[in-house]
Amino acid sequence: TAMTSQVKPGDRLPQVTLFDGAPNKPVRIDELCAGKSVVIVGVPGAFTPTCHSSHLPGFVADFDKLKAKGVDLVICVAVNDPFVMAAWAGALGSGDKVLMLADSRAEFAKALGMDIDLTAVLGSVRCRRFSMHVVDNVVKSVNAEEDSSKVDASSSCRLLTKI
Amino acid sequence: SSMMHRLGFCAGQLGSLRLRLAGQLLPARAMSLKVGDKLPAMELVEGPEMKKVNLQELFAGQRSILFGVPGAFTPTCSRVHLPSYVRDYDKLKAKGISQVFCLAVNDPFVMQAWSDANGAEGKVRMLSDTQAIFVEAAGLSLDLSHLLGGLRAKRFVMVIEDGVVKQLDVEPDPTKATCTLADEVLQSL
Numbered sequence: 001t002a003m004t005s006q007v008k009p010g011d012r013l014p015q016v017t018l019f020d021g022a023p024n025k026p027v028r029i030d031e032l033c034a035g036k037s038v039v040i041v042g043v044p045g046a047f048t049p050t051c052h053s054s055h056l057p058g059f060v061a062d063f064d065k066l067k068a069k070g071v072d073l074v075i076c077v078a079v080n081d082p083f084v085m086a087a088w089a090g091a092l093g094s095g096d097k098v099l100m101l102a103d104s105r106a107e108f109a110k111a112l113g114m115d116i117d118l119t120a121v122l123g124s125v126r127c128r129r130f131s132m133h134v135v136d137n138v139v140k141s142v143n144a145e146e147d148s149s150k151v152d153a154s155s156s157c158r159l160l161t162k163i
Numbered sequence: 164s165s166m167m168h169r170l171g172f173c174a175g176q177l178g179s180l181r182l183r184l185a186g187q188l189l190p191a192r193a194m195s196l197k198v199g200d201k202l203p204a205m206e207l208v209e210g211p212e213m214k215k216v217n218l219q220e221l222f223a224g225q226r227s228i229l230f231g232v233p234g235a236f237t238p239t240c241s242r243v244h245l246p247s248y249v250r251d252y253d254k255l256k257a258k259g260i261s262q263v264f265c266l267a268v269n270d271p272f273v274m275q276a277w278s279d280a281n282g283a284e285g286k287v288r289m290l291s292d293t294q295a296i297f298v299e300a301a302g303l304s305l306d307l308s309h310l311l312g313g314l315r316a317k318r319f320v321m322v323i324e325d326g327v328v329k330q331l332d333v334e335p336d337p338t339k340a341t342c343t344l345a346d347e348v349l350q351s352l
Binding site for chain 2: 045048
C-alpha cells in the first residue's frame with residue numbers, strides 16, 4: 001500500500017519535477033498546470049497492453065471533446081524514463097494531444113499516493129491507473145482504477161461525465 | 164569490505180566465491196563475471212508473454228553473443244548499438260555465432276517495442292533483466308538513477324561458448340559504443 005494517502009478532490013498538486021522527452025528537460029508539474037484546466041492520466045507502464053491499446057487511445061480520441069469542456073492540457077504520466085515515454089508518444093501518435101511526461105523515480109506517483117509495487121512484473125514501483133481533473137493546481141476529481149490492469153473508472157469517457 | 168581485505172582478498176579476485184567463516188556463509192560483496200567463468204543459473208524474462216529463461220540453459224551448447232545496453236530507446240543504444248547487431252547478424256552467423264541476445268534493465272513490454280522499432284525480430288533476441296539481478300551479480304550494473312530512474316546495465320558485449328564467457332568487453336564511456344559494436348566483435352571472432 002502507498003505511504004501517502006491517495007490524492008482527493010480539494011488537494012493541491014504536489015510540487016514535483018517530471019521530464020519531457022529527455023533527462024535534461026525537467027518540468028515542474030505545478031508550474032505547468034498553474035491557471036489551467038488539466039487532465040492527468042496515470043498508467044502502470046508505457047507499451048504495456050492495457051495502457052497501449054485501451055487507456056491512452058481513449059484520451060487521444062476524446063481530445064476534442066475534452067477541449068470543448070474547457071480542458072487546456074492532457075498529460076499522461078508513468079514511471080518510465082523520458083526516452084521510453086517519448087518513444088511511446090511516437091508509437092501512439094499522441095502528438096500534440098497528450099503530453100507524455102516521465103516520472104522516472106516515481107516521485108509524482110508517491111506524492112499522489114498512487115504508487116503500486118510492480119517489481120515482480122515490471123521491475124519497479126509504478127503508478128496506479130487513474131484519471132484526474134485539476135483546475136489551477138486544485139484537484140477537482142480523481143478516478144482511480146481498483147484493478148490497474150483494467151480501464152473502467154479511469155477511462156476518458158467516464159472523466160468527460162465529471163467535467 | 165574491510166573484512167575481505169583482512170582476509171587478503173581484493174574485490175577483483177572474489178569472482179563467485181562465497182566465504183565460509185566460523186560456520187557463517189557470507190556472500191561475496193563484489194562479484195564480477197570474467198573470462199573463463201560460467202554464466203550463473205539465473206532466470207531472466209524474454210518477451211511480453213513473460214517467458215522465463217534460464218541463462219545456463221539458454222547458452223548451453225551454443226556459440227553466442229550477449230550484449231548489454233543502458234536503456235531501450237536511449238540515444239546511443241538506439242542510433243548505433245542495437246542497429247549494429249541487426250545489420251551484422253548474417254556476418255556473425257557466418258563466423259559461427261548461433262544466437263545474439265541484447266540485455267537491458269527494462270521490462271519486457273518496452274524491450275519488445277524497442278525490438279519492433281529496430282527490426283530486430285528473428286535476429287537479436289531481447290532479454291529483460293527487469294530487477295537488475297544479473298547485472299548486479301556480474302558487476303555490470305550502472306547507477307543511472309539521476310538520469311533514467313534506477314540501476315541499469317553497463318554497455319558490454321560477451322562471446323559465450325557452451326555457457327562459458329570467452330570474451331568480455333565493457334565500454335569505458337557508457338554513452339558511447341566503440342569496442343562493443345558488432346563489427347569490433349566480428350574482428351575478434
